[in-house]
Structure formats: structure tokens, C-alpha cells
Amino acid sequence: MFVISGCGEGEAPASGGSETAPPATVQxxxxxxxxxxxxxxxxxxxxxxxxxxxxxxxxxxxxEHNLAFFVLESDSIVWETDxxxxxxxxxxxxxxxxxxxxxxxxxxxxxxxxxMIVEFRAQENTPSGDGADG
Numbered sequence: 001m002f003v004i005s006g007c008g009e010g011e012a013p014a015s016g017g018s019e020t021a022p023p024a025t026v027q028x029x030x031x032x033x034x035x036x037x038x039x040x041x042x043x044x045x046x047x048x049x050x051x052x053x054x055x056x057x058x059x060x061x062x063x064e065h066n067l068a069f070f071v072l073e074s075d076s077i078v079w080e081t082d083x084x085x086x087x088x089x090x091x092x093x094x095x096x097x098x099x100x101x102x103x104x105x106x107x108x109x110x111x112x113x114x115x116m117i118v119e120f121r122a123q124e125n126t127p128s129g130d131g132a133d134g
Contacts, residue, residue: 037065065106067080
């Protein structure tokens with residue numbers, strides 16, 4: 001936002017032009033996806049947009065957690081956190097997500113076996129934060 005103000009006396013300049021600044025070019029922000037990690041659950045939307053997305057990770061638990069995205073029905077990891085998130089830690093990362101079906105897993109210690117696994121789908125034209133459950 002631009003704010004223009006002036007003080008003093010005198011007349012406006014006789015330039016014939018407008019004194020308002022040209023509108024700023026606003027670049028579209030990446031879709032944001034909130035992912036909460038807690039004992040022992042991964043909380044996130046069931047549908048995510050494809051392409052570049054900003055993942056906003058938060059460890060809301062009292063134990064360390066990590067997160068990895070696997071292609072569904074495969075052991076192929078397409079993305080994982082750089083190390084573990086400490087309790088209370090927040091982290092934002094950018095990921096270029098291809099269309100498909102995935103599972104998100106905290107594979108630290110026995111967390112996956114205790115329920116920290118969720119399936120999701122990445123598809124075009126999916127608004128982030130849509131609250132979809134499948």
C-alpha cells in the first residue's frame with residue numbers, strides 16, 4: 001500500500017499529471033498448506049493443490065517429529081523434512097507437488113505404527129485449506 005501525504009502551503013504542481021503512484025505489481029502468493037504434527041497424528045487436508053505449494057509445518061506435540069511424502073502403494077519418497085522438528089517448532093518449505101495419490105508419514109521411531117500416517121491426493125485446481133476429508 002502506498003500513502004502519499006504533504007504539508008505546507010502552495011499550489012499543486014502544474015504538471016498536468018496525477019500525483020498518485022502507479023499501482024504496485026503484486027505477485028500471486030503460493031498456496032499454503034497447514035500441516036500439524038502431534039502425538040500421534042498428522043493433521044492436514046485430504047486434497048492438496050498441484051504445483052508449487054508452501055507447506056507450513058508445526059510440531060504441536062511434546063516429541064520430535066519428521067514428515068515424508070510417499071507415492072501411495074510405493075516406497076518412493078518424493079519429499080521429506082530436513083531432519084526432525086523439535087516440540088513447538090514451526091517450519092515453512094516450498095514443494096512442487098505432482099498430481100497423484102500420496103501418504104504423509106512421520107517415520108521417526110515408532111510414530112508411523114502409532115498412527116502418524118495419512119493419505120492425501122494432489123490434484124489441479126484444489127484450493128488449499130478446503131477442509132476436504134477425502
